[in-house]
Amino acid sequence: xxxxxxxxxxxxxxxxxxxxxxxxxxxxxxxxxxxxxxxxxxxxxxxxxxxxxxxxxxxxxxxxxxxxxxxxxxxxxxxxxxxxxxxxxxxxxxxxxxxxxxxxxxxxxxxxxxxxxxxxxxxxxxxxxxxxxxxxxxxxxxxxxxxxxxxxxxxxxxxxxxxxxxxxxxxxxxxxxxxxxxxxxxxxxxxxxxxxxxxxxxxxxxxxxxxxxxxxxxxxxxxxxxxxxxxxxxxxxxxxxxxxxxxxxxxxxxxxxxxxxxxxxxxxxxxxxxxxxxxxxxxxxxx
Ligand SMILES: C[S@@+](CC[C@H](N)C(=O)[O-])C[C@H]1O[C@@H](n2cnc3c(N)ncnc32)[C@H](O)[C@@H]1O
Numbered sequence: 001x002x003x004x005x006x007x008x009x010x011x012x013x014x015x016x017x018x019x020x021x022x023x024x025x026x027x028x029x030x031x032x033x034x035x036x037x038x039x040x041x042x043x044x045x046x047x048x049x050x051x052x053x054x055x056x057x058x059x060x061x062x063x064x065x066x067x068x069x070x071x072x073x074x075x076x077x078x079x080x081x082x083x084x085x086x087x088x089x090x091x092x093x094x095x096x097x098x099x100x101x102x103x104x105x106x107x108x109x110x111x112x113x114x115x116x117x118x119x120x121x122x123x124x125x126x127x128x129x130x131x132x133x134x135x136x137x138x139x140x141x142x143x144x145x146x147x148x149x150x151x152x153x154x155x156x157x158x159x160x161x162x163x164x165x166x167x168x169x170x171x172x173x174x175x176x177x178x179x180x181x182x183x184x185x186x187x188x189x190x191x192x193x194x195x196x197x198x199x200x201x202x203x204x205x206x207x208x209x210x211x212x213x214x215x216x217x218x219x220x221x222x223x224x225x226x227x228x229x230x231x232x233x234x235x236x237x238x239x240x241x242x243x244x245x246x247x248x249x250x251x252x253x254x255x256x257x258x259x260x261x262x263x264x265x266x267x268x269x270x271x272x273x274x275x276x277x278x279x280x281x282x283x284x285x286x287x
Pocket of ligand 1: 070071072104106109129130131132133135136152153154155158180181182183197198
């Protein structure tokens with residue numbers, strides 16, 4: 001929906017200073033529209049929601065206040081329309097069933113979800129360490145020709161949707177959902193490609209990604225939220241430093257989206273070379 005759509009709908013209903021504070025856009029997941037409102041417009045949330053209900057298939061309007069904790073649970077409230085928030089969302093040739101008020105489905109990652117399948121070569125084994133409801137795993141399985149995609153997810157609710165989405169899209173031959181902490185349940189030594197699609201803590205999982213890759217090496221997609229002045233340095237330095245004794249080639253750094261004032265979400269594509277005997281012995285504490 002075009003920028004300013006919401007302002008157009010509410011022109012004449014809100015005073016000009018409030019109109020100016022309305023967000024330029026909003027997120028759409030299936031029949032649910034998710035808005036972020038500044039605190040000054042909180043009192044107006046129902047009126048704003050009502051203006052959107054019924055437009056372009058929107059049946060429910062919710063206000064998103066934040067995202068909480070390790071499982072990235074949205075904090076959100078329905079303000080207008082149908083209280084049913086479980087929905088069916090279509091994207092990149094896949095169907096996603098989910099409740100966007102209970103599990104995160106980031107609108108800003110849309111391009112990334114379409115980009116990754118184009119990089120995967122036929123026959124590859126992919127490990128998606130933070131799979132959510134299948135945001136990356138499903139388009140890869142549908143649009144590329146991997147031999148396996150291991151999709152690891154910690155949150156039982158997101159895992160339930162992940163399994164449902166694998167069935168819904170007929171991808172059960174390719175995608176293997178795994179429930180639990182990736183440190184514990186991710187398969188080791190199998191991957192041609194590892195996706196680290198989480199923010200804030202990603203660098204802590206780089207050593208794990210090294211173990212998950214085949215000993216012959218492979219590709220990484222490393223996501224990080226980073227202050228703008230460090231966007232092209234810190235994530236790359238972290239990736240380079242994580243694999244002592246292995247060759248690391250940085251293939252690209254892309255800005256995925258603005259994250260918060262002064263902070264951006266970037267993804268680093270890298271190729272990690274073979275694990276040498278020395279690197280493995282160091283990783284194991286030597287003998
Ligand atoms: C924000 S979602 C991201 C989904 C998808 N990768 C994306 O970027 O759109 C992150 C997911 O990682 C899961 N998660 C967090 N820590 C985890 C861990 N240690 N092992 C497995 N999953 C984890 C959360 O439950 C959440 O569903």
